Amino acid sequence: MDNFAFISLGSNMGDRESFLKKAIDSLGNNENIIIEKLSSIYETDPIGYTDQDCFLNMVVQIKTGLSPIELLRVCLNIEEEIGRVRGFRWGPRVIDLDILLYNDENIEMESLQVPHPRLQERAFVIVPLLEINRSIKLPTTNAPLAEVLDEIPDKEGVRLWKQINGEDAYALFES
Numbered sequence: 609m610d611n612f613a614f615i616s617l618g619s620n621m622g623d624r625e626s627f628l629k630k631a632i633d634s635l636g637n638n639e640n641i642i643i644e645k646l647s648s649i650y651e652t653d654p655i656g657y658t659d660q661d662c663f664l665n666m667v668v669q670i671k672t673g674l675s676p677i678e679l680l681r682v683c684l685n686i687e688e689e690i691g692r693v694r695g696f697r698w699g700p701r702v703i704d705l706d707i708l709l710y711n712d713e714n715i716e717m718e719s720l721q722v723p724h725p726r727l728q729e730r731a732f733v734i735v736p737l738l739e740i741n742r743s744i745k746l747p748t749t750n751a752p753l754a755e756v757l758d759e760i761p762d763k764e765g766v767r768l769w770k771q772i773n774g775e776d777a778y779a780l781f782e783s
């Protein structure tokens with residue numbers, strides 16, 4: 609498990625928290641993934657396509673023996689398992705898993721770009737990421753993420769919804 613990665617989770621349909629929990633359970637049940645940290649859960653105004661319900665968003669930090677492409681495959685399988693039906697771009701979804709960062713790598717494949725190409729525009733991703741690690745820098749430009757957040761206008765659309773500390777993290781994993 610020599611690699612670290614950050615994965616963002618989002619849901620804006622049905623029992624949103626239960627879908628986040630299911631996704632985290634599935635990640636943790638993978639023998640090649642260790643969940644290291646969970647952010648709190650944030651309720652966030654929809655970005656991109658705005659005529660839809662608010663999202664719950666959070667970020668997890670993992671250690672993994674999987675390659676980036678293998679990790680993407682795992683994420684897509686979890687989305688499918690939980691029942692995501694692909695609708696239109698940026699539209700409502702029961703669960704969305706995105707790979708934000710994988711080590712300090714810059715990956716430019718057709719099916720996978722890391723850092724996630726829209727990471728820098730999305731307060732709903734950066735706020736939970738900074739909660740886990742204040743000193744993260746973007747591998748592309750070396751810019752501290754805290755400075756990137758300063759430049760984003762939509763920060764007030766990201767509200768703490770459920771604080772997760774050690775104890776809550778355990779409760780979130782309890783079935």
Ligand SMILES: Nc1ncnc2c1ncn2[C@@H]1O[C@H](COP(=O)(O)OP(=O)(O)OP(=O)(O)O)[C@@H](O)[C@H]1O
Nearest residue numbers: 697698704705706707708719720721722723724726
């Ligand atoms: N870093 C990444 N993490 C997850 N998927 C990625 C990444 N880079 C590229 N992709 C590709 O994006 C495809 C579509 O992803 P998805 O349907 O979740 O997009 P979206 O959530 O609607 O929009 P966005 O990418 O802006 O979050 C995936 O099948 C995957 O191949």
Ligand SMILES: Nc1nc2c(c(=O)[nH]1)N=C(CO)CN2
Nearest residue numbers: 618652653654655656663698
């Ligand atoms: N607030 C918020 N807005 C979004 C989200 C999301 O997770 N949270 N995901 C999207 C598609 O990737 C589009 N818009």
